[in-house]
Amino acid sequence: MIKNMKWVLLASLIVSACSQDDSTPAEEPITSGSADLSKYVALGDSFAAGFSDNALFKAGQENAYPNIIAQQFALAGGGAFTTPFMTDNVGGFSAGGVQIPQFPTRLYFNGSGPANVSGVSGTVFGTTVAGPFNNLGVPGAKSYHLGIAGYGTLNPYFGRFASAATATVVGDAVAQSPTFFSLWIGGNDVLGYATSGGTGTNQTGNPSPATYGTSDITDPTVFGSVYNNLVNALTANGAKGVVANLPYVSSLPYFTTVPYNPVPLDAATANTLNTQLIGPVKQVLTALGQGDRINFVTAGSNNPLLIKDESLENLAPQLSAALQAAGYPAPTAGFIASIYGQARHAKNTNGFRDYILLPTRTIIGTTQAGVPAPFNTVGVTYPLQDGAVLTNDEASQVRVATDAYNDAIAAAAASKGLALVDTKAVMADLLAGGIRFGNYHISTQYVVGGAFSMDGVHPSARGYALIANEFLKAVNATYGSNFKGVDLADYRIQYPAILP
Numbered sequence: 001m002i003k004n005m006k007w008v009l010l011a012s013l014i015v016s017a018c019s020q021d022d023s024t025p026a027e028e029p030i031t032s033g034s035a036d037l038s039k040y041v042a043l044g045d046s047f048a049a050g051f052s053d054n055a056l057f058k059a060g061q062e063n064a065y066p067n068i069i070a071q072q073f074a075l076a077g078g079g080a081f082t083t084p085f086m087t088d089n090v091g092g093f094s095a096g097g098v099q100i101p102q103f104p105t106r107l108y109f110n111g112s113g114p115a116n117v118s119g120v121s122g123t124v125f126g127t128t129v130a131g132p133f134n135n136l137g138v139p140g141a142k143s144y145h146l147g148i149a150g151y152g153t154l155n156p157y158f159g160r161f162a163s164a165a166t167a168t169v170v171g172d173a174v175a176q177s178p179t180f181f182s183l184w185i186g187g188n189d190v191l192g193y194a195t196s197g198g199t200g201t202n203q204t205g206n207p208s209p210a211t212y213g214t215s216d217i218t219d220p221t222v223f224g225s226v227y228n229n230l231v232n233a234l235t236a237n238g239a240k241g242v243v244a245n246l247p248y249v250s251s252l253p254y255f256t257t258v259p260y261n262p263v264p265l266d267a268a269t270a271n272t273l274n275t276q277l278i279g280p281v282k283q284v285l286t287a288l289g290q291g292d293r294i295n296f297v298t299a300g301s302n303n304p305l306l307i308k309d310e311s312l313e314n315l316a317p318q319l320s321a322a323l324q325a326a327g328y329p330a331p332t333a334g335f336i337a338s339i340y341g342q343a344r345h346a347k348n349t350n351g352f353r354d355y356i357l358l359p360t361r362t363i364i365g366t367t368q369a370g371v372p373a374p375f376n377t378v379g380v381t382y383p384l385q386d387g388a389v390l391t392n393d394e395a396s397q398v399r400v401a402t403d404a405y406n407d408a409i410a411a412a413a414a415s416k417g418l419a420l421v422d423t424k425a426v427m428a429d430l431l432a433g434g435i436r437f438g439n440y441h442i443s444t445q446y447v448v449g450g451a452f453s454m455d456g457v458h459p460s461a462r463g464y465a466l467i468a469n470e471f472l473k474a475v476n477a478t479y480g481s482n483f484k485g486v487d488l489a490d491y492r493i494q495y496p497a498i499l500p
Helices: 002-021 058-062 065-076 143-147 169-174 188-195 220-235 267-287 316-325 330-340 358-362 392-416 423-431 461-479
Strands: 040-044 107-109 114-116 135-137 180-184 240-244 263-265 300-303 306-308 343-345 419-421 435-437 440-442
Touching (some): 040 065, 040 169, 135 169, 143 169, 143 220, 169 220, 220 240, 263 267, 316 330, 392 419, 423 435
Parallel strands (some): 180 240
Antiparallel strands (some): 107 114
């Protein structure tokens, strides 16, 4: 009997030891560190608002990165976080029961490309919702817009929830006495210039934003001054916060999806173009020391697009004179010269890169109205015009301005002890192969990459979740909190055509 008791005792000890070894350690409680999250407000542009698929709609707003951040903050004492939700998931604005063309319905993937969902938005242009709201993201806002009194009269997204007709975005934020804020602004200060193919003006050196157009680059000195004013206002009562720098907008799918060399040509067509068109023009350009503007094409599918580059000297007079000297009638010579005076083939080599804009894919290879053959094939014999391409020179201007903005953002963050998110580095990782998480992968690849929506500029729900996690990492590093972030796999890559 004693022997049996020993075995019973031994067995019980083994069971006890196994039970202790297999026990799950208590999960570390989520804490906010030195940050007071009881009143969080978010300021920014369309990214903060949750704009996606070329529209603002309710589901997109629910997945905006500030909303995701606020949900995590709630685990450590964060207070309620309110959003000026649109009425439904159609997107955009309507008036008189008709969708306003300038504010179209959201896009979805129809199996071959982007298409607008059917229906009419229930969000009526000019109607308002009562605040205050914690999410103060305003689609279309540039840095200096956040401090403009009456901006709601200029921007209907802010007009929907502004506290008064004369309100400012930053004023409505400060009036809520926030204890914590996020600020991500400045993308639109260069984005309009880039998406327009550089048709705007680089306003560097012009200190008067009142004279800027919607597609202009904001003067970096203006940006720096405005940004400091925003941060000073938000921190005046001791609030802590997190700010983010800016990626190069040229790394967005809107600029990287269409290659610079998508032109397919068979041998016969290539030979005809070389002998009858490219050859004579290239001969003249070579004599003028500009022979590398246009190159001979080859049989295959990777011929570069022909583009117009307004940064080049216009050689139309010289071309016309040389062609006439070679026997071309004056009208013909003048016509050819007018087309090719600033034409060149697109490039992507040795740091020199032209960016073909996403909408351009629909016109490449089409026939240019009013131009006779063989000069009328868009992107092949008729140059893509300004507005279809962000040239290397224009992209360089965007990068220079962005770098200056980022210097100002970093300086402001350092001076106030704010957390700083390096979204520029995150975007570089997404572009250079993507980011892995668990068994998944996310990148900038259009449609299937998972990070961006169908407009090629704004994130998908999963992309916004990635941004939220990066903000939380920065908050942890600066304030000693321990937020775990969200599982990106729980968020959509694309919104379907039909949403509740």
